[in-house]
Amino acid sequence: MKVGKEKAKSGKPHTTAEELILPAAKAIAFRMHGDKVVRNYAMIPLSNNTLKQQMEDMSDSVKNLIVKRMLKCESYSLQLDESKDISSCVALSTFIRYEFNGMISEDFLFYQSLPSHVTSESIFNSLDEFIIENEIRCSKCVQVNAFGVLVMSGKYSRYNTKCQMSTIAGSKEHAKKIEDDTEGGIENS
Missing domain, CATH: 3.30.420 (Nucleotidyltransferase; domain 5)
Incomplete structure (x- = not known):
């Protein structure tokens, strides 16, 4: 979710995390900790659809908060x-x-x-x-x-x-x- 928030703030395409951030993070992890740690990075959900859904969820959450305030x-x-x-x-x-x-x-x-x-x-x-x-x-x-x-x-x-x-x-x-x-x-x- 943290990567999704940062990606949303950047305004860059959804695929940035999958195509740029994850490979860079894997390279850094491999260099510092070896192959065992890198395998864990495969479990990080950074696909285009996952990030899109996270951003839609954040948007709905903000909209719902504002509507609740409107009602009050x-x-x-x-x-x-x-x-x-x-x-x-x-x-x-x-x-x-x-x-x-x-x-x-x-x-x-x-x-x-x-x-x-x-x-x-x-x-x-x-x-x-x-x-x-x-x-x-x-x-x-x-x-x-x-x-x-x-x-x-x-x-x-x-x-x-x-x-x-x-x-x-x-x-x-x-x-x-x-x-x-x-x-x-x-x-x-």
């Missing part, structure tokens, strides 16, 4: 950034600002690929899907800011209004769904 906070605001990557794929990055332990925290919430023909509806649906999937209370959302060239240019000017309306109207619908799915219900502010 009194209110939060969202920042949406719709952008294109180097291969012209469109994606939505969502950030959250909330109070936690008496301090304002700002965290990355989620990243979602969007269809090549982006509409305010597709942005809204991506956010709405995340909110429903994680049973987040919309009624706690006090502001939604949308950044990005297309949003700022006015192409999606109705997006903020749609999110704000959904926050007000949708909070009752989402709260009802969550209440129906849980035994104790939830408080709907």
Whole structure:
């Protein structure tokens, strides 16, 4: 897991550990301790799939921690950034600002690929899907800011209004769904 964390921090390809780190570690171990120690290195899980799974587990763990904090906070605001990557794929990055332990925290919430023909509806649906999937209370959302060239240019000017309306109207619908799915219900502010 330690190698997986260091690999994730480096931003290098998953195969780096398998193709570079492990052979180097084996060479050092052989030089210092001989063949017996090197055989133990074969048991270290550094395959591409293993590291990928470890990074996905770490990502899920962080997401779950932030969602738990969201559920406990009194209110939060969202920042949406719709952008294109180097291969012209469109994606939505969502950030959250909330109070936690008496301090304002700002965290990355989620990243979602969007269809090549982006509409305010597709942005809204991506956010709405995340909110429903994680049973987040919309009624706690006090502001939604949308950044990005297309949003700022006015192409999606109705997006903020749609999110704000959904926050007000949708909070009752989402709260009802969550209440129906849980035994104790939830408080709907």
